[in-house]
Amino acid sequence: MTPLTLCLLLSCGLFSVGLAAALTRGNAILVLLGVELMLNAANLNFIAFWRFSGGPASTGVVFVLFSLAVAAAEAAVGLALVIAVYRHQQSIRLQDAVRLKG
Amino acid sequence: MILALLLITLLILASAAVAMVLRNLIHSALLLVLSWCGIAAFYLWAGAEFVAFAQILVYVGAISMVVLFAVLLTRPARDAELSVPAVTVLRVAAGLMAAGMVASILGLAVLTTRFSGAATRAPQLTVKDLGALLAGPHAAALLVTGVILTVALLGAVLIAAPAPAPRPEDHS
Amino acid sequence: MLGTGLLQGLAVTAKNLVGSFHDPARLPTLEYPEVQPQLPEAYRNFPFLVSESAEDPMGTLRCVACQICEKECPPQCIYIEKSKDKKPDAAGKQQIFPAVFVIDTSVCMSCQICVEVCPFESIKMDQVFAIATTERFGSLLLTREQLAKPNSYYHQIHPTEAAEVDRRLAADRQAAEDKAKAAAAAKSAAPTPPAKPATGGPAA
Amino acid sequence: MTPAAVPPDRWLELAPLQLRDWVTGFLPASLQWLATGLITIVAILAVFGLLFAYLTLAERKILGRIQNRPGPNRTGWFGLLQPFADGVKALTKEDVVPRQADPVLHYLAPVVLVALSLLGFAVIPFGRHLVAVELDAAVLYFFAAGAATELAIFMAGWASRNKYALLAAMRALAQLISYELPLLLAFVPVVMLAGTLSTTAIVAAQGGWTLGVLPHWFVLTPWGFAGFVIFMIAALAESNRSPFDLPEAESELIAGHLTEYSGFKYALFFMAEYFGMCALCGMAVTLFLGGWQAPCAALECIPSYAWFGAKLLTLLLGFIWIRATLPRLRMDQLTRLAWKFLVPLALINLGTAAFWSLTAGWTGGLQLVRWAVALALVAGPFVLLGRRLSRGVAPRVYRYASS
Numbered sequence: 095m096t097p098l099t100l101c102l103l104l105s106c107g108l109f110s111v112g113l114a115a116a117l118t119r120g121n122a123i124l125v126l127l128g129v130e131l132m133l134n135a136a137n138l139n140f141i142a143f144w145r146f147s148g149g150p151a152s153t154g155v156v157f158v159l160f161s162l163a164v165a166a167a168e169a170a171v172g173l174a175l176v177i178a179v180y181r182h183q184q185s186i187r188l189q190d191a192v193r194l195k196g
Numbered sequence: 197m198i199l200a201l202l203l204i205t206l207l208i209l210a211s212a213a214v215a216m217v218l219r220n221l222i223h224s225a226l227l228l229v230l231s232w233c234g235i236a237a238f239y240l241w242a243g244a245e246f247v248a249f250a251q252i253l254v255y256v257g258a259i260s261m262v263v264l265f266a267v268l269l270t271r272p273a274r275d276a277e278l279s280v281p282a283v284t285v286l287r288v289a290a291g292l293m294a295a296g297m298v299a300s301i302l303g304l305a306v307l308t309t310r311f312s313g314a315a316t317r318a319p320q321l322t323v324k325d326l327g328a329l330l331a332g333p334h335a336a337a338l339l340v341t342g343v344i345l346t347v348a349l350l351g352a353v354l355i356a357a358p359a360p361a362p363r364p365e366d367h368s
Numbered sequence: 369m370l371g372t373g374l375l376q377g378l379a380v381t382a383k384n385l386v387g388s389f390h391d392p393a394r395l396p397t398l399e400y401p402e403v404q405p406q407l408p409e410a411y412r413n414f415p416f417l418v419s420e421s422a423e424d425p426m427g428t429l430r431c432v433a434c435q436i437c438e439k440e441c442p443p444q445c446i447y448i449e450k451s452k453d454k455k456p457d458a459a460g461k462q463q464i465f466p467a468v469f470v471i472d473t474s475v476c477m478s479c480q481i482c483v484e485v486c487p488f489e490s491i492k493m494d495q496v497f498a499i500a501t502t503e504r505f506g507s508l509l510l511t512r513e514q515l516a517k518p519n520s521y522y523h524q525i526h527p528t529e530a531a532e533v534d535r536r537l538a539a540d541r542q543a544a545e546d547k548a549k550a551a552a553a554a555k556s557a558a559p560t561p562p563a564k565p566a567t568g569g570p571a572a
Numbered sequence: 573m574t575p576a577a578v579p580p581d582r583w584l585e586l587a588p589l590q591l592r593d594w595v596t597g598f599l600p601a602s603l604q605w606l607a608t609g610l611i612t613i614v615a616i617l618a619v620f621g622l623l624f625a626y627l628t629l630a631e632r633k634i635l636g637r638i639q640n641r642p643g644p645n646r647t648g649w650f651g652l653l654q655p656f657a658d659g660v661k662a663l664t665k666e667d668v669v670p671r672q673a674d675p676v677l678h679y680l681a682p683v684v685l686v687a688l689s690l691l692g693f694a695v696i697p698f699g700r701h702l703v704a705v706e707l708d709a710a711v712l713y714f715f716a717a718g719a720a721t722e723l724a725i726f727m728a729g730w731a732s733r734n735k736y737a738l739l740a741a742m743r744a745l746a747q748l749i750s751y752e753l754p755l756l757l758a759f760v761p762v763v764m765l766a767g768t769l770s771t772t773a774i775v776a777a778q779g780g781w782t783l784g785v786l787p788h789w790f791v792l793t794p795w796g797f798a799g800f801v802i803f804m805i806a807a808l809a810e811s812n813r814s815p816f817d818l819p820e821a822e823s824e825l826i827a828g829h830l831t832e833y834s835g836f837k838y839a840l841f842f843m844a845e846y847f848g849m850c851a852l853c854g855m856a857v858t859l860f861l862g863g864w865q866a867p868c869a870a871l872e873c874i875p876s877y878a879w880f881g882a883k884l885l886t887l888l889l890g891f892i893w894i895r896a897t898l899p900r901l902r903m904d905q906l907t908r909l910a911w912k913f914l915v916p917l918a919l920i921n922l923g924t925a926a927f928w929s930l931t932a933g934w935t936g937g938l939q940l941v942r943w944a945v946a947l948a949l950v951a952g953p954f955v956l957l958g959r960r961l962s963r964g965v966a967p968r969v970y971r972y973a974s975s
Contacts, residue, residue, distance in 0.1 A: 097198055102306040104205040104238070108212060110299035115216035117291030123221060123266055127228055130259070131212055134235050137251075144319065145242040146311070152321050156334050158247050159326075162254045163341045167348030169259045173266040174352035180270040181358070222730055226677070229723060246769075249712040257719025261749050264726055268742055323708050323769045370958025374898065381638045381897040388637040397641045 101142035109135035122179065122186045126172045133165045200241055208234035221267045229260045246323055409526055412493030413478050415471060415515070422518035427455065429516060430490030433466040437482035437491055445475035446482065469512040473499060489533050495525045584875040588615070589701055612704045616693050624846040625655035631892045638896040662839035670733060670832050677731035682833070682840035685724035689844045691717035692851035697772050699864045699877030710771040711763060714855055715756060718810065721848060722748040725812075725819065725829055728841070732832035740828030743903060744819040747809055750910035751816075755806035757918035758799045761925030762790055762859045771855075775863030784869040789862035794946035795924040798954070800860040802918050804887070807852040809910070811845060813891055815898035818906060853887040854880075861887075913961050917953055924949040 112131030119125055137158045144154030176186055183190050208231050215227035232255040239248035330338050387394035398405055420428035433450040449468035457463045482491050494517070501507030523530040583590075592615075596607045629644065629651060636643025644651040669678055695710035697703040707713050722744060729741025763769055766777040780788045790796030809816035820828035830841055857863060861883050864876035871879075901909070924946055931942045 096311070097201055098311050099306060100198070100201055100205065101238075101242075103303060104208065106299060106302040106306060107205075107209050109302065110295045111209065111212045111216055113298055114292055114295035117294055118288045119216065121221065123263065123270070124216065124224060127224070127263065128216065131216075131228075131231070134232070138235065138238060141239055141242050141244050141247065144244070152319070152325065152329055155244050155247055155321060155326065156329055156337075158244070159250060159330070160334075160337060160341050162247075162250055163345055166254050166258060167345050169262055170352040171348050171355070173262050174356035176266055177269055177356045186270045223677075226723070226727065245707065246709045246712065249709050249716040252716035253712065253719055256723065257716065257752060258749070260723060261726075261745050264723075265742070265745055265749075268738075324767070369955060370962055377897045378893065381893065384640060385634065385637045385893075388640060388642075394640050395637075395642065 096146075098142060098146040101138065101146075105135040105138035105142065108132075108138065120187045120189055122176045122188050123173070125188065126169065126176065129172075130165060130169060133161065133168070137161050201238075204234055204238050204241060207231070208238065222264065225260060225263050225267060228263075229256055232256055232260070243319070244321070246321075246326055407495050409528065411495055412480065412526075413497050414473050414476055414494050414499070414510075415480075415482055415491050416494040416517045417469060417512065417515045418490050418492055418522055419516045419518050422520060425516035425518060426513070428457075429465055429512075430457070430488050431466050431469065432457070432463045432488055432490070433469075434487065436485050436487065440481050440485045442479060442481060443475045443477050445472040445477075446470070447472075466512060469515060471510050471515060472508065473510055474504070474508040489537060492522055492526070492529075492533075585700055587875075588699070588877070616704065617690075620690075620693065620847060620850055621843075623850060624843055625659070627846055627850075627888060628658070628842070629654050630889070631895075634889070634892050635896050638893075659839070662836050665835035667835040667837060668832075672733040673832060674731040674733065677727045678832070679837075681724050681728035681731060682837045682844070684727065685721055685844040686840050686847065688717060688721045688724060689847040689851060692848075692855070695771050696851065696854040696858055697775050697863055698854075698880050699875065702864075702877055703772055706772060707770065709769045711759060711769045711774070711855075711859070714771075714851070715759075718848070718851070719752060721844070724844075728833070729819070729829035732829070734832050736825045736827075737829050737831045740819040740821075740825050740831075743825075744812070744829065746903070747812075747816065747818060747906060750907050751806045751809035751914075754802050754910060754914035754918050755810055757915065757922065758803035758806060759855075759859050760918075761795050761799050761921055764922075764925050765790065765795075765929055771858050771863075775858055775865065778862040779865055781869050787862055787865060787867050789860065789865070791860040791862075793928060794943070794950045795921050795928055796860055798917065798921045798924070798950045800856065802914050802921065803856055803860065804890075805914060806910075807849075807856060808891065808894065809906070811849040811852055811891075813845075813849065814895040815900050816906060817900060818903060821900060823900075849888065849891060850884065853884055853891070856887060857883045909961070913957050916957055920949065920953045 109132050112128040112135060115128030115131065116125045119128070140154040140158045140161070144152065147154075180186050211227045211231040211234065215224040215231060218224045218227070232251065236248040236251040236255075239245075239251060384394055389395075418430050419425040420430065433448055435448050435450075438444075438446045438448045447468065447470045448466050451465045451467040454462040455465050478493075480493055483493055499508070519530070519534075522533075592608065592611050595611060596604045599607050632654075633643035633651070644654045647653040647657045669675060692714050694704045695707055695714050725744040725748075726741045729737040729739075729744065732738075762774060766774045768774060768777070778787070778789050782788070786792070791800045812819055818828075819825075820830055825831070830838060833841060857880060864880040866872045866874060866876070866879050927949065928942070928946055931938075934942045
């Protein structure tokens with residue numbers, strides 16, 4: 095197995111863990127964290143291909159930097175949403191957030 | 197080299213998986229921080245120094261703080277947690293099956309693909325090169341990212357800011 | 369402008385820091401066990417018993433075991449047992465004396481009420497504050513022997529007050545002597561006792 | 573590390589390196605890299621451990637003098653053995669862990685905190701040839717390592733299962749998030765002007781003197797001075813020092829996140845606080861005060877690490893002085909200061925630095941214009957934002973304590 099394959103398997107595993115968490119857990123914060131993990135898995139791929147492609151292009155690194163910024167924005171907005179939902183429902187379980195009107 | 201990669205893989209996957217299973221949110225958040233640190237270690241391993249430090253700064257320094265803050269601000273009421281049954285078995289099974297299928301498809305795809313030109317040496321990328329790239333060809337994207345971050349920050353403040361105090365008749 | 373107040377504050381503390389090296393007013397700390405503090409005259413903490421002479425403190429205690437202080441003491445830290453016999457006091461009069469006089473300084477709250485109520489000026493406030501001991505009970509229970517201190521010591525620690533007390537005692541003694549003399553003179557002048565007043569006398 | 577580039581009379585400059593090479597010379601060549609690394613680590617630990625010990629003593633002495641008392645002076649000559657007495661006391665005290673506490677996190681918090689606060693020392697150039705690790709992105713590494721310390725404080729507060737500790741943890745999070753931003757924004761101009769993230773290169777960029785007396789330190793430029801002040805204020809907050817010591821505000825929160833810690837764990841927290849302070853001050857010296865550069869050409873004969881030490885000690889004493897002077901802020905004042913004052917100032921400072929960088933070619937009379945514009949760009953926002961910040965706050969009237 096080449097290192098590249100191992101890297102890709104790592105990112106694939108991380109993505110699945112994040113996906114499983116996002117699908118099974120009822121807690122909004124954990125779902126958000128699962129989504130973050132999936133984002134991270136994508137970043138891992140970028141870096142792995144940049145490292146092992148052997149080409150001069152550094153687009154992978156640049157893309158990961160942008161992705162980090164977007165992940166930060168996503169976390170900020172997502173957690174703000176969680177707090178807003180909590181204020182209405184007194185709960186952060188996604189099953190409880192069923193009313194459209196707060 | 198491959199041993200270090202294996203260790204990092206183990207660290208990332210184990211801490212992420214355990215974090216996603218734990219009931220205690222604080223524990224999961226802290227374990228996820230460990231996982232993020234592992235990812236930073238992977239970047240270091242791959243030679244992307246700058247990205248690794250940025251990852252730590254953004255994830256460990258900022259996102260984990262916000263997550264912990266959100267956890268502390270949203271303590272579930274005791275009775276609510278007890279009365280509503282936890283996630284149903286069916287749901288868990290369906291979620292795990294979906295994730296497993298995704299994992300197997302991706303894994304099969306990775307294992308069956310032949311990648312060309314496996315470089316043995318990490319490409320050299322200094323911070324200066326990176327800066328030139330960001331300010332040169334990717335300047336537009338950088339600006340857009342800045343705008344997104346600003347808008348996200350303002351939006352987050354707006355969403356999370358407490359609504360104006362309810363009128364007395366709203367209280368039941 | 370913002371920040372000027374901060375700079376002023378920093379200047380004040382810097383002055384203290386530098387001043388503490390050359391200005392005694394900015395470093396008033398005493399190196400206590402080596403340098404004993406100059407206590408102000410009015411400083412007082414625990415009571416002691418005044419005796420007339422330093423040589424025979426037990427024989428010349430002013431205390432007559434009247435037990436007023438024992439009764440008045442708010443935390444009840446004084447314990448007195450009267451003597452069975454009598455001893456002449458400073459004026460030569462036969463008086464009862466305290467066979468046991470104990471003050472529990474772990475209970476005493478230094479209120480000075482015992483001093484206020486004592487009719488014989490025999491209990492006064494001391495200035496010894498270093499009374500720490502290595503055990504909890506016995507050493508803090510001061511007995512008659514530990515409490516007794518001569519009048520000269522009283523003069524030493526509270527000179528103004530002691531002089532006033534002495535003056536008062538002397539005046540009392542003088543008055544008593546004058547009265548005794550007058551009584552003696554009256555006795556010698558008129559051998560027959562004066563007639564009882566017609567009104568106000570107790571019915572015998 | 574090129575010893576050949578230094579004249580032979582500068583043996584003091586090279587003495588630490590030669591000592592290290594002499595020690596590693598006894599080992600086989602295959603182990604020398606390991607020994608070199610270990611010696612570097614041990615040297616940093618020893619120097620800063622000792623500095624920590626005597627900094628606590630100096631702090632107590634200076635606080636005492638400022639409060640008109642002599643401070644500890646009984647243990648040893650002038651109290652010089654006091655830190656060791658304290659250490660023995662901390663080691664021999666009972667370690668109490670609350671029954672309700674989260675045992676793992678409660679144990680991990682001080683360990684993680686000390687470990688993280690030591691990481692920053694790796695990239696600080698202590699002298700011309702004394703830097704543990706030369707990294708291309710050293711400044712970023714330093715702040716990434718520093719950012720993680722907040723987590724340890726949170727762990728301590730949360731794991732104690734104590735309401736005061738939890739409040740302290742939340743305060744610590746809010747405070748550290750707020751002040752991370754001005755801290756990072758304050759050093760960006762330096763990176764812009766020096767054109768590098770490497771600490772050695774930043775120090776090298778501040779080398780040289782005008783007329784042999786005026787050093788080219790960044791603090792002596794308008795934007796550098798503003799950046800330095802913002803950086804130091806944010807560093808005070810980041811290291812939880814008074815007047816920003818809200819997480820351990822004794823008067824309201826007992827001891828904040830330290831409430832449930834005793835004995836050696838408490839000492840570790842203390843150590844981490846001082847290590848963090850030393851690291852941040854060292855970074856401030858590196859970024860703004862010219863690192864190990866001597867203040868004028870004539871004084872270059874003194875070895876560079878002595879200059880670094882002198883500057884570091886000056887900043888640390890400044891921290892102590894500030895602690896002795898300023899009262900603690902309230903939580904809303906703290907966050908308002910960060911978000912409404914320091915962050916805008918730091919952003920404007922970026923513009924000032926850009927202007928300075930663009931006008932680098934101006935000479936003669938234009939140089940005066942350059943200075944005037946840059947000073948106005950620094951002072952104007954400061955006055956205006958300061959007026960906004962202190963709006964509604966009347967000057968305090970001392971009715972009974974007027975001098």
